[in-house]
Amino acid sequence: MSAEIIDGKATAKLVRDDVADGVAELVAAGGTAPGLATVLIGDDPASEVYIRNKRRACTAAGMTDLHQHLPGDADQETAAALIDRLAADPAVSGILLQLPVPVHLDPDALLARIPADKDVDGLTTANAGLLAQGRPGLRPCTPSGVMVLFDRHGVELEGAEAVVVGRSVLVGKPMAQLLLERNATVTLCHSRTRDLAEVCRRAEVLVVAAGIPGLIGPDHVRPGGTVIDVGIHREAGGLCGDVDSAVSEVAGRLTPVPGGVGPMTIAMLLANTLTAARRLQGMGER
Ligand code: NAD
Numbered sequence: 001m002s003a004e005i006i007d008g009k010a011t012a013k014l015v016r017d018d019v020a021d022g023v024a025e026l027v028a029a030g031g032t033a034p035g036l037a038t039v040l041i042g043d044d045p046a047s048e049v050y051i052r053n054k055r056r057a058c059t060a061a062g063m064t065d066l067h068q069h070l071p072g073d074a075d076q077e078t079a080a081a082l083i084d085r086l087a088a089d090p091a092v093s094g095i096l097l098q099l100p101v102p103v104h105l106d107p108d109a110l111l112a113r114i115p116a117d118k119d120v121d122g123l124t125t126a127n128a129g130l131l132a133q134g135r136p137g138l139r140p141c142t143p144s145g146v147m148v149l150f151d152r153h154g155v156e157l158e159g160a161e162a163v164v165v166g167r168s169v170l171v172g173k174p175m176a177q178l179l180l181e182r183n184a185t186v187t188l189c190h191s192r193t194r195d196l197a198e199v200c201r202r203a204e205v206l207v208v209a210a211g212i213p214g215l216i217g218p219d220h221v222r223p224g225g226t227v228i229d230v231g232i233h234r235e236a237g238g239l240c241g242d243v244d245s246a247v248s249e250v251a252g253r254l255t256p257v258p259g260g261v262g263p264m265t266i267a268m269l270l271a272n273t274l275t276a277a278r279r280l281q282g283m284g285e286r
Contacts, residue, residue, distance in 0.1 A: 003227070003247070003254040011152050012145075012263035016061055019270045023062040026274070026283055034093040034277030035064040036120070036269075037086045041079060042072030042102045051098055057266045063273060066092055072102050079105060083113040093277035094120030096269065117279060120272040128169070131177050138272050143175035145264025146207060146228050147182070153253065155226050157182040161202050165189045165216070165242070166209035171230055175207050196220065208242040216243045224252035230261045 027033055036058045040051050055065045068082060079101070086092045095118045101107045111119075116126035122140035130137030150157060162184035166172035176188045189199055191210075200206055200220035208216050209230035221227060231242030241257030248254050255261055278284060 002249065003251040006149055006153050006228075006253055006255045006260060008145075008149060008255055008260040009263045011149055012267040014152070015148060015264070015267035015271060016057065019267070019274050020061045022274045026278060026281070027062070029283060031277070031281045031283050032091070033062055033064050034273045035066045035091045036094045036096065036273045037066040037068055037092045039068045039070070039082065039086070039095065039097045041070045041074055041098070041105065044100070047098045047100075054096065054266055054269060057270055058273070061270050063270070064091070076105055076109065079110055080113055083110055087113065087115050087118060090280075092118060093280055094118055094273040096121050118276055120269055120276055122174070122272065123170070128174070131174055134181055138276060139178065140170060140174045141268040141272065142171050142209075142230060142261060142265045143178050145268040146175060146230070146261060147178050148268070149228065149255065149261070149264060150205070150226075155205060155253070157184045157205065160184045160204045161187075162205040162207070163187045163189060163200050163203035164207045164209070165196070165200065166211070166230075168209065171209040175209065179205070179207075210242050212242055213240055214242070214244045216247060218244070218246050218250045221247050221250045223250055226253040227251040228255050228261060229257050232257060232262060
């Protein structure tokens with residue numbers, strides 16, 4: 001039997017439509033359209049593509065595109081001054097520093113200048129701390145997009161055995177914390193986990209973010225379990241994830257690559273930007 005495919009593209013469209021409605025409501029209520037300041041330093045082609053997609057999605061949702069571009073040889077002071085200016089600008093609801101930055105720059109020092117209430121990527125120490133304490137804050141986009149996939153596809157999390165593969169600050173660690181927040185029993189695996197297949201097989205919900213193509217095969221999957229593939233790799237045959245395609249014969253539900261988690265990340269960036277704008281304008285949550 002083949003797994004049911006969790007359609008991230010369709011779910012992301014629903015989220016983007018909800019955000020567009022929220023933007024219209026905010027403006028109708030006398031507020032200002034959210035402004036998203038993406039910051040690109042240098043000309044990395046992959047980053048340019050990501051930024052272009054984010055900017056397009058931002059304007060399609062009725063938000064104001066406040067994109068900023070610095071040359072690749074910009075120094076730390078120049079980059080810091082730009083972020084400080086955006087932090088102080090009331091037209092800016094969200095600031096997104098596109099990573100990686102050129103090697104001569106210190107990304108952590110730049111991220112630290114983004115105020116927590118404009119940190120729409122959810123990557124600052126303040127927002128990571130709020131998440132760790134289970135308090136409201138802006139959450140990282142990729143793991144919060146996975147949570148929306150669970151909710152919109154009726155995946156039960158309360159008391160479920162959840163296994164996360166990968167412990168990065170960007171994906172794995174916040175993913176585990178979000179699952180814990182929803183009362184799953186969470187195991188976090190990483191490169192030194194002794195028997196990965198054995199641990200993964202316990203999972204009713206398995207989220208894979210290791211960055212290794214095909215790492216997870218049918219032997220890693222509990223029959224009927226839900227498998228979320230966060231990995232993205234550009235191979236000769238096109239895009240693929242961390243999960244081998246043969247897993248679809250064992251899993252109950254599975255996200256494809258492309259068209260699974262990827263589209264959710266941008267949708268959640270928009271959702272975070274709307275949340276930030278509402279809070280900054282004192283318009284509360286919907
Ligand atoms: P990362 O390299 O920062 O972290 C990888 C994690 O995997 C590490 O914690 C490491 O301990 C763990 N790991 C490595 N080898 C392992 C192994 N053999 N067994 C178990 N764990 C192992 O990567 P990241 O930033 O978390 O990204 C992971 C993947 O997700 C990448 O392919 C990345 O491109 C993709 N990604 C996709 C999106 C999206 O929007 N879909 C967003 C972010 C990242």
